[in-house]
Amino acid sequence: MASIEIARQAGACYGVERALKMALEAAATPKQPVHTLGPLIHNPSVVSDLAARGVASAETPAEAERGTLVIRAHGVTPAVVADAEERGLTVIDATCPYVKRVHRAAARLSEDGYQVVVVGECGHPEVVGILGHAGENAVVVSDADDVARNAYAERVGVVVQTTQTAATLSAVVGALAVRVRELKVVNTICEATAERQDAAAELAGRADVMIVIGGRSSGNTRRLAEICQSRCPRTHHIEGADEIESSWLSGASLIGITAGASTPAQQIERTRERVEALMDA
Structure with missing residues (x-):
């Protein structure tokens, strides 16, 4: 029976958790519409969840039109903030520290x-x-x-x-x-990035299969996948647990799981559960 191991450092970092908290707090005040300037983080599942809670995504301050505009964790130029303020938008700066x-x-x-x-x-x-x-x-x-x-x-x-x-x-x-x-x-x-990369490399060096969770547009997740691939050829980058195929796990003794800095803990847990279910099938 194969074992499953999650990298000692994996998943959502402080900056991402902070940005999510700020966006959800803004959404809890229903007096005005809330937009994020572009996707809050590079995670389609999280962005969909925010939309379901009333937090839409606007590509420009002009598109937001009115209400609250949350600056995403990636940050923006000073000119963009000035533009939003000139339009009368309430700006919440969720740029990662x-x-x-x-x-x-x-x-x-x-x-x-x-x-x-x-x-x-x-x-x-x-x-x-x-x-x-x-x-x-x-x-x-x-x-x-x-x-x-x-x-x-x-x-x-x-x-x-x-x-x-x-x-x-x-x-x-x-x-x-x-x-x-x-x-x-x-x-x-970022120290959190370095810690995740080191932990992923260590686990990938021992694993037969590596699963890397995170948005395909997420730069830090892609780099995790590249690091893992260099040490474990059977590395798979997924956005959701339903992408995992049973054939990936064939003959594996150790299945490693890591996740990018925009991946919440519940997505890691769903991936672990999916791997367990496929192994038991």
């Missing part, structure tokens, strides 16, 4: 005369928000190979998307170091 730390670091580097390099996924909502604090000449690089595609000032300051890996940051810094005169690095990887 760790993302706020990146905003402050990027702003300080820019104010001190550094060209800011953001290590992260170009176009990701968190990265777009960081760029809004990083000065006009800021650039985004996704990995060490991407470094050569940009021109740099003599003084460069580096910040990193909170859900990136330490290995990616290290590789980018190494590639930048030979191109600039002065390099200042502020490691803004």
